[in-house]
Amino acid sequence: MKVSLFITCLGDVFYPGVGKDVVEILERQGCEVEFPDAQTCCGQPAYNSGYHKEAKKAAKHMIKTFDSAEYVVAPSGSCAAMFREYEHLLEDDPAWKERARELREKTYEFTQFLVRVLKVESTGAVLHANATYHSSCHMSRLLRETEAPFRLLSNVEGLTLHELPNKNDCCGFGGTFAVKMGAISEQMVEEKVEHVEETGAEILIGADSGCLMNIGGRLQRGGKPVKIMHIAQVLNSRE
Amino acid sequence: MPMKIGERSFDNRVKQGIDNTFMRDAVSSAQARFQSNKAKAEEQLGHWEEWRELSEEIRAHTLENLDFYLEQLSENVTKNGGHVFFASTGEEANDYVKKIAQEKKAKKVIKAKSMVTEEISMNEAFESVGCEVIESDLGEYILQLDDHDPPSHIVTPALHKNKEQIRETFANLKGYEKTSKPEELAQFAREQLREEFLTADIGVTGCNFAVAESGSVALVTNEGNARLSTTIPKTHIAVMGMERIVPTWEELEVLVTMLCRSAVGQKLTSYVTGLSGPREEGDLDGPEEFHLVIVDNGRSNILGTAFQSALHCIRCAACINVCPVYRHVGGHSYGSIYPGPIGAVLTPLLEGYDDHKDLPYASSLCAACTDACPVKIPLHELLIEHRKVITEQEKMTTLSERFAMKGFGMLASSPALFHMAEQAAPAMMSPFTKNGKIESGPGPLKDWTNVRDFPVPEKESFRKWFQNRGKEES
Structure with missing residues (x-):
């Protein structure tokens, strides 16, 4: 193919x-x-x-x-x-x-x-970690894909996935929104960071680099020890 | 109260909203409550998506045939012995009700909750001819007492206030001496209002839906205040936006169900009232005179445009209750009595862009509103549509933004230029890079780095890696 x-x-x-x-x-x-x-x-x-x-x-x-x-x-x-x-x-x-x-x-x-399409449920990945997953708005609401990431992540050996509180909330990225409405975006991403921290996860996984760049940038600014990973990186982990 | 509230700039309003932790806590917990109640109500009904589709169909059909149904409604109200007035502007509507007040020598008007009367400042109109106006919806009553504080939500107008603030208002202005327990506060308001109902000359209500086939007005409340407002005073005036209409009782049933479940998570509100004209011979109660004021005030200009579906709105506030922007800035930040996503769509349509051009941008386009809407208004798409009008027709965006976007268009359609820009990125960003991150970026990037770090472009782009990989393999 x-x-x-x-x-x-x-x-x-x-x-x-x-x-x-x-x-x-x-x-x-x-x-x-x-x-x-x-x-x-x-x-x-x-x-x-x-x-x-x-x-x-x-x-x-x-x-x-x-x-x-x-x-x-x-x-x-x-x-x-x-x-x-x-x-x-x-x-x-x-x-x-x-x-x-x-x-x-x-x-x-x-x-x-x-x-x-490929009917894959597991990529054979191994990652020993506590993680949480951020469902991006466009993936879940515009593409209507809410299951695929979870099905694949549930088969990653060693990975414990903690549900993110208020998981349907936007992280405040929104492309130009993040700079055009900086003050509002800041409140949204701060709230998201708080929820990530509540899970106790050491890794935040996402399928959209925009959201990860936003949440990750805020985590980093606040000196939080949470690492961000794109889902492809998780699914290709072999440790 | 006019549609526009306050004179401060959008940025100022937002800042004030964000700094108001009191309000934000109240809004946040209310949103959580609304969301979970709505979710339960959806599940209990079952087949929610199908109900949404049916509701959308009903609203679309009605709006497509609005002239027909308005005429049918008008004929039937008249047949029932009522009076119909079509007001093309708020001013015309107000002049009409002022005339009624003067004819009746009215001194007191009791009102049930109505957003359209807020939109056109009808209270002030009554007051200008010497009428005292009393709001009988508990939330509106609180706001009216509190120096006419504007509503911050279209269903629960005093959402931004907590019970302690309400107790204070009652104590300072009405001599209330009890605690801030909601039951005691409500009981007090009830006692105060009962007297007003009994002595009012005119009752004014909104109209959740008008039923064209029978010339009826349907009102949905939890407090029963609409019933008292429409049965005790000798004159009842119902005011409706011209789009708030259903063909028959069958469609009414569907939309009332969707409204109650979406707004407050109830199967039905405590009272759903259907009124068909004034008191008839033999009736024990009801008004002697009934007037239906149908307000256009800019709505017909929306018909036939890309924004027509905004008129499908049934004012349930489901979009407001899920909006993260609303949660953080509160209703007053929108500077309009219609806040949240529907407010950001509707306000510029009804009042123009001059005072409201920021509203369509007050959204991350997360589409939570679109998903929550029981009549499937594509709210986030309409916000983009507004941005398009602001950009392409109104030409209200800044020169630097237009310049940047023009550049973007060139880059995006020219691979050579695009690749060059990509390759230049690491070198361009290197003066701003410290410890593998960018903490203070140049130009528009500053707005990003004010609140979060920006990543550093990698030295080798994916594109380069892929090209080189191919070479290695061959």
């Missing part, structure tokens, strides 16, 4: 290790992973800020880039969800809308792809 990896901006620049884990896991499952080099950004920063002319440019470019892909897999619920918004964004242009529909149908978030 051929998989085209959509690495996302954050994944490419700040967390390349996550991408390496994704590649390794997928290859171990027998997938042939390709990386369309022309890929850029999904356009979400412009889309969410109301700059739809610019978002359309990004959307059309990404549609073209992944045109020949069999499956598109992204290690981010939010960026994968953005691919699924393209149809709505390009509504007035029937030809592009149709291409956007094709892209939507073959796009998956990484854990979703493992569980729903």
